[in-house]
Amino acid sequence: MAEFDPTTHPHRRLNPLTGERVLVSPHRTKRPWLGQTEPPQPSDLPQYDPKCYLCPGNTRAGGAKNDEYKQTMIFENDYAAVLPPPGPAAPAAPHPLLTTEPVQGGCDVLCFHPRHDLTLARLAVPDIERIIEEWSAIYNKRGNQEGIEYVQIFENKGAMMGCSNPHPHGQVWSLSDVPSLPATELANLKRYALQNAPSASAPKGPEGKACLLCEYAHFEVGVAESEGRVVVKNEHFVALVPWWAIWPFEIMLLPYARHIPSIADLTSEERSAFASILSQITKRYDNLFSCSFAYSMGIHQRPVPRKAADAADADAAHLHLHFDPPLLRNASVRKFLVGFELMAEPQRDLTPEQAASRLRACSEVHYLDTTE
């Protein structure tokens, strides 16, 4: 029988952060696509849109007027998914299977830049550094509020990822509980530290224990570039298509030179390296299909900043970002995670190694900047 070839033979890969598997069916990209195509992204946005509720000086839905901001702007979401504490206690469960857990918190919106027509991929690196500073500030502010146990920073980019306004912005949802997915990741990071000896060369987690993500990133950085999953790296950060990626061109971005629980723990040099690699990967994304590349991005880290009387075991968290982009073949054909994926297990149509190789081949000069 033929030897196993990951680009031919369907197989499953385990995501050690979530404990879930992905079905890899690489030969499937060959099938013709007759289904829904995505409308083209608007390419002629004005620098200022008088109807945009995020542009400087405009009025928002709630009636407030935006500053004439020059860099970033942060404000509370007028339609927050959670409301500030305190809230009423949980009602009695009518059956043990029907429990209610009240949640409190707050939702913030962070505008990345005053210009309506720009995105992370087209901002200068110092502008991205400014965004990282805002992320750190809100993580510290919200994470130190009474009753807040988790801060989720994320960005939905592009209409096909549910973003309702192209003005460059992200969100921050702060909650009184740790949500399902980061709770699972943190539990798996802690379990890994208990059950595995650290390798000699990888950075160590708290108390000299093994960190799953430090071990993983360290391994990936050592794989011969042409065969591996690394898209781009600098002295502090690496962007890679994880072994267990679900989305076609999914990227995990993380520091690999030392164990870093949160953005609040970055040195200023690391912050610059972070900004610069964010610029590099978003440019590559746009260049892949010559379009403004849609994705959801989220920052996973220590649930909230370290506090005096705090459980130190949350330091097992290692800062990392997930980029989940839906496009598969070109600017208008996406991967649908439906049917089998919703009912059984995520399935992907090209290997993570193939995706990484495609992203490595992309330029870091934005396609719009070369033709302007």
Added chain:
Amino acid sequence: MAEFDPTTHPHRRLNPLTGERVLVSPHRTKRPWLGQTEPPQPSDLPQYDPKCYLCPGNTRAGGAKNDEYKQTMIFENDYAAVLPPPGPAAPAAPHPLLTTEPVQGGCDVLCFHPRHDLTLARLAVPDIERIIEEWSAIYNKRGNQEGIEYVQIFENKGAMMGCSNPHPHGQVWSLSDVPSLPATELANLKRYALQNAPSASAPKGPEGKACLLCEYAHFEVGVAESEGRVVVKNEHFVALVPWWAIWPFEIMLLPYARHIPSIADLTSEERSAFASILSQITKRYDNLFSCSFAYSMGIHQRPVPRKAADAADADAAHLHLHFDPPLLRNASVRKFLVGFELMAEPQRDLTPEQAASRLRACSEVHYLDTTE
């Protein structure tokens, strides 16, 4: 402080089948929607489309010619996500975190009806019974094949759910392993049976033990209809919006009068009741927003039919169907499960009780049949 009100106060609900939570933010439907809208579904489909590879007598991508079928037609997918056994053994893992598990199996396509323009919602009940018989047959056939450990029957309906052909059809993926989600559900059903005493009145699982789903369905059927989550029921089956629903109008359909591990265990009377309630819920779905309602549907049950030398503990499975429909407000505004949902936890904008009440208010006469 005000008493807890599930239609006002954000809260989390636990899904005992998956162990995951959903964030319920009911006040959020009030926000204006400025984002992407879905293109209208085609409403003028011909009864026969000469270019459709699923219509009777036409030629498929692989070159085969369809029968002039009069009821249903089943064939192997020309672009299968898994390939038949045997396959090569797994390669050595380059690192303990990078394991490969080869998967084998087969993918089938089941055409529900020769008419290109119909859907489950517009088929006669006997036609739906015929589909259920086909599901049982393929579950038995594939599930008894050497090396097959799991059979997933599902339907992607509508372009927005990745369906590439409106001709009414579903899929069946049969695999050499149990995928992540059904494996988790089965583990939780088994754990529930070990850890909980059965209630006096609910049907019992194997060996007289408690079945999570029998207990749950029995409880829901007993809740006063106007307050509950039941959409419609008959003597054998109940369709409800589960307490822990993620998708706006998600439905779980299951037998509630006795413990039934799989479709192969249905009596002919139960099969008729199943066909009739499938017709009722798909009609209500279409009537909700007067459109051909998109969804992904999947059947969860015993991984494969009972075999002689078999581990009886898989009988802890209780047959149930999940319907995951994306529409939220009307025929063109969907819920996006992105950003926070992908990075942290699913979030919904109306309560399951509100969704059930809306679906109960829908007619069971299809809107196209009343105006024709």
